[in-house]
Amino acid sequence: MSALQLTRPLAFIDLETTGTNVATDRIIEFAIIKVMPDRSVQTKVKRINPGIPIPPASTAIHGISDEDVKDQPLFKQVSNELKQFMEHCDIAGYNSNRFDIPMLVEEFLRAGQTFEVDSRRFIDVQKIFHLMEKRTLGAAYKFYCDKELVNAHSAEADAMATFEILEAQLTRYDALLKPDVDALAAFTKEDDYVDFARRIIMQNGVELFNFGKYKGRPVRDVLKVEPQYYDWMMKADFPLNTKQKLTEIYHSMMLKKS
Structure with missing residues (x-):
């Protein structure tokens, strides 16, 4: 059996949300299973008041209603606690x-905070x-762990199942997968x-737009000939993280001009 090798904590995360649009939807529950290098486990589970109504279609999936979260804190109120719990963690x-x-990063940005990603590895x-197999989470749990996923779409159950699946994958594919975070993140x-x-x-070191009429075109070239495209994107319904990165590119261009 190939046990997962850790040099720093690996946080298994799962979110329940009002929907799937990163720009407009919100987190209503998060679960973090933090696995330490010594194999000890720390858990944090919390419900969040999203500040917007939870659509019935979403409630039908995860079972969380407006009534369930009306007295819970806003994300901004728990952001420091969450950030500290995940400090120095890689994420799976x-x-x-x-x-x-992406949803987590967006919520931190809304709360006026940044969530460091450059120093982390993601699995x-x-x-x-x-x-390897092309299936869903419930099927993955059955396939790799030979267990039924009880309480599916409960953030804690899903996060714990994900941890168990990764351990089982390392055993099944021990000839192909190295049990360390660098290798898994690269894979x-x-x-x-x-x-x-x-x-x-x-x-090739060049930022390209990946949507719309300028798909495949270098961002800097587009902004040079049509600077108003930057203004349009900043006013449009794009995620804050997208606007943040676009602004970084735009400011970099302006600094080179000066």
Whole structure:
């Protein structure tokens, strides 16, 4: 059996939200299973008042209603606590690279804080599963752990199942997967992107728009000939993380001019 090798804590995260739009939806519950290098486990589970109504369709999935969160704190009120709990942690999750992490970063930005990502390594257990077997979380749990996923869409149950699945994957694919975070993060890494919403990607060291009429065009070239495109994006309904990265590129261009 290949046990997961850790040099620093690895936080398994799962979020329940009002929906799937990173720019407009909000977190209503988070669970973090923090696995320490000595294999001890720390858990933090908390419900959040999103400040907006929870759509019935979302409640039907995770079972959390407006009534359930009306007396809970806003994300901003727990952001410092959450940030401290995840300090110096690498992060793992199920579809986390495309959803949980972008959503978490967006909530921190709304709270007026940044969440450090450059120094962290990210492992997406769904990516390993899809590359190897191509199934869903419940099927992954049954396939790898031979267990039924009870309380699916409970953040804590899903996060713990994700941890167990990764351990089982390391055993099943011990000839292919190295049980260390660097190797797993590299294995699940996707194409280079600048923002989590992947509106801007990186190719050969050049930032390119990845949507709309300028898809495939260098961001800097577009902003040089059509600076109003920057203003449009800043006013439009893009995630704050996308606007933050676009602003960094824009400011870098302005500094070179001066």
